[in-house]
Amino acid sequence: MQLRGLRRFARTYAKNRNATAGLFFVALFSLLSILAAAIFPGDPFGLGGDPFIPPSLNNFSLMGTDDLGRSIFGQLLYGGRISLVIGLVAAASSAGLGIAFGLLAGYFAGFSGEAFMRVSEVFQVIPRFFLALILVAALGTSIYNIIFAIAITSWPVLARIVRAETLSLKEKEFVEASRAIGESDTRIMFSEILPNCLPPIIVNTSLLVGQAILTEAGLSFLGLGDPTKPTWGYMLYNAQPFLRYAWWMAVFPGIAITLVVLGLNLIGDGLNDALNPKLRQM
Amino acid sequence: MRVAQAIPLFFAIIIINFVIIHFAPGDPASRLAGEFADANYLNMIREKFGLNKPLYEQLALYIYNVLRGDFGYSFYYEQPVIKIIESTLPNTLLLMGPSLLMASLVGLFLGVVSSRKPYSVTDNTVTVFSLVGYSLPIFWLGQVLLIAFSLDLGWFPSAGMASVRVDQVGLAYVADVVWHLFLPSVVLVVWQLALLSRLTRASMLEVFREDYIITARAKGLPERTVIYKHALRNALLAVVTVIGVNVQYMFAGAVLTETVFSWPGIGRLFYNAIFARDYPLLMGMFIIISLAVIVSNLIVDLLYGYLDPRIRFTT
Numbered sequence: 001m002q003l004r005g006l007r008r009f010a011r012t013y014a015k016n017r018n019a020t021a022g023l024f025f026v027a028l029f030s031l032l033s034i035l036a037a038a039i040f041p042g043d044p045f046g047l048g049g050d051p052f053i054p055p056s057l058n059n060f061s062l063m064g065t066d067d068l069g070r071s072i073f074g075q076l077l078y079g080g081r082i083s084l085v086i087g088l089v090a091a092a093s094s095a096g097l098g099i100a101f102g103l104l105a106g107y108f109a110g111f112s113g114e115a116f117m118r119v120s121e122v123f124q125v126i127p128r129f130f131l132a133l134i135l136v137a138a139l140g141t142s143i144y145n146i147i148f149a150i151a152i153t154s155w156p157v158l159a160r161i162v163r164a165e166t167l168s169l170k171e172k173e174f175v176e177a178s179r180a181i182g183e184s185d186t187r188i189m190f191s192e193i194l195p196n197c198l199p200p201i202i203v204n205t206s207l208l209v210g211q212a213i214l215t216e217a218g219l220s221f222l223g224l225g226d227p228t229k230p231t232w233g234y235m236l237y238n239a240q241p242f243l244r245y246a247w248w249m250a251v252f253p254g255i256a257i258t259l260v261v262l263g264l265n266l267i268g269d270g271l272n273d274a275l276n277p278k279l280r281q282m
Numbered sequence: 283m284r285v286a287q288a289i290p291l292f293f294a295i296i297i298i299n300f301v302i303i304h305f306a307p308g309d310p311a312s313r314l315a316g317e318f319a320d321a322n323y324l325n326m327i328r329e330k331f332g333l334n335k336p337l338y339e340q341l342a343l344y345i346y347n348v349l350r351g352d353f354g355y356s357f358y359y360e361q362p363v364i365k366i367i368e369s370t371l372p373n374t375l376l377l378m379g380p381s382l383l384m385a386s387l388v389g390l391f392l393g394v395v396s397s398r399k400p401y402s403v404t405d406n407t408v409t410v411f412s413l414v415g416y417s418l419p420i421f422w423l424g425q426v427l428l429i430a431f432s433l434d435l436g437w438f439p440s441a442g443m444a445s446v447r448v449d450q451v452g453l454a455y456v457a458d459v460v461w462h463l464f465l466p467s468v469v470l471v472v473w474q475l476a477l478l479s480r481l482t483r484a485s486m487l488e489v490f491r492e493d494y495i496i497t498a499r500a501k502g503l504p505e506r507t508v509i510y511k512h513a514l515r516n517a518l519l520a521v522v523t524v525i526g527v528n529v530q531y532m533f534a535g536a537v538l539t540e541t542v543f544s545w546p547g548i549g550r551l552f553y554n555a556i557f558a559r560d561y562p563l564l565m566g567m568f569i570i571i572s573l574a575v576i577v578s579n580l581i582v583d584l585l586y587g588y589l590d591p592r593i594r595f596t597t
Binding site for chain 2: 121122124125126127128129130131133134135137138139140210214217218221222223224233236239240243244247250251253254257258261262265266
């Protein structure tokens with residue numbers, strides 16, 4: 001039964017050409033960053049060649065070199081690792097917060113539910129990018145602070161979705177039944193309600209990864225990236241003063257970000273179509 | 283009613299600021315004064331914000347100062363924060379306003395066109411365009427346009443808001459500013475267009491399924507009337523809401539775009555304030571942007587009531 005559901009899901013997903021293309025982009029860049037050391041041996045941030053070599057057909061200067069003579073291709077491979085990890089960890093933490101708050105607020109409605117709604121309203125209006133910005137400026141530009149700032153400013157959307165699902169699910173017969181046989185609240189929340197709100201959680205988390213990568217890039221571009229762990233956004237920050245001399249410093253990292261985020265958005269759309277039973281029946 | 287909801291929101295934002303000042307590692311005084319403040323000024327700040335008094339008194343003092351419009355003094359610019367923001371914010375609004383208007387008009391048009399024949403060539407083109415536009419880092423789009431149209435082709439200036447070496451007056455000055463405004467505006471328009479055209483299309487398709495549209499068509503009304511008089515009016519509601527929710531992202535987009543084009547708006551302030559760790563300026567801008575977002579949400583709510591008679595007559 002489970003297996004058949006999974007196979008049907010895979011079939012619906014594969015039929016969607018956009019979603020398959022999205023998966024391809026994300027898989028490609030994940031592979032490139034996993035295999036970075038094999039594709040580009042040596043230190044990508046060590047000084048190696050002449051500055052501002054235009055893109056040419058060899059591994060080192062495939063995408064040209066920067067103002068310090070470092071390989072853009074090498075930086076792109078290793079920077080991708082950090083961009084992708086920041087995206088994944090920030091999205092996962094944000095999803096964790098969102099699920100926890102959403103479940104609690106939905107399950108224990110009444111005062112705590114109300115209080116939660118007020119808090120999430122504040123977070124909806126508050127300019128998220130700028131809150132993340134002053135958080136990183138005040139806490140310091142380490143990769144952990146950046147992840148924290150992105151996660152703490154992006155959980156409310158998912159929390160509201162989970163809360164709404166929980167509110168309607170907890171009235172269903174199967175939840176009543178488990179309550180009647182005396183199951184604990186924790187068990188009901190995690191083994192009865194949570195599995196049933198997984199589809200919107202999965203869709204939203206895949207979109208969150210892309211947003212987190214874009215937010216990090218924006219913070220880096222304003223000078224709030226972790227200088228010890230350069231990401232694609234940090235490469236664009238480095239490129240800005242040299243746009244006149246070295247277009248390749250800006251063009252390639254930007255293409256990488258765009259393709260990965262586009263891929264993640266397409267995957268999100270595809271998952272939405274494949275997991276949404278209403279659309280399946282149509 | 284709406285105003286009563288907006289006020290606690292504003293207080294919540296001031297309190298969040300206060301929490302960051304006091305609980306981030308390091309000395310709160312240096313966060314209130316900026317990293318390069320001298321010892322005298324630090325002492326004055328400790329006195330002014332009562333940093334040796336109990337926390338609740340400090341909070342009260344902080345709120346009192348913010349409400350008076352006193353966001354402190356910027357050591358980097360050597361001016362009171364509020365003065366700097368006052369003189370810079372209009373430049374940012376000059377960039378945001380026209381591009382938002384343009385993006386809304388074109389976005390509505392594209393959305394309507396592509397909703398009329400879903401999955402046609404036109405519709406697919408608009409969809410691909412908006413998906414890509416939605417996924418790219420806005421400042422990178424700026425960098426690419428700057429490289430192509432300004433540095434390479436030389437059609438547009440690469441930085442600033444007006445030519446420096448010539449003293450222009452009247453229409454010539456306006457034309458010069460528009461010329462400088464063009465590329466950064468295109469960046470913001472493309473970026474917002476992606477979202478607005480996608481959204482208009484979705485809400486038009488939804489409206490098309492409603493009974494009153496089917497009735498209008500069955501009555502034999504011309505397709506134009508059905509779309510522009512009946513359907514678009516309702517689709518507008520969704521679009522207005524989204525514009526309201528997105529004001530904060532437009533600010534973020536404008537700040538990043540300004541940095542690329544050295545536009546003398548709050549984007550450059552952010553860049554310099556981050557570089558100089560000028561916390562009073564950063565916090566001041568955060569409060570002002572939050573206030574702008576709250577006010578524009580309020581305006582959108584009122585506009586919504588005006589556009590939707592169901593709401594107008596029930597409240």
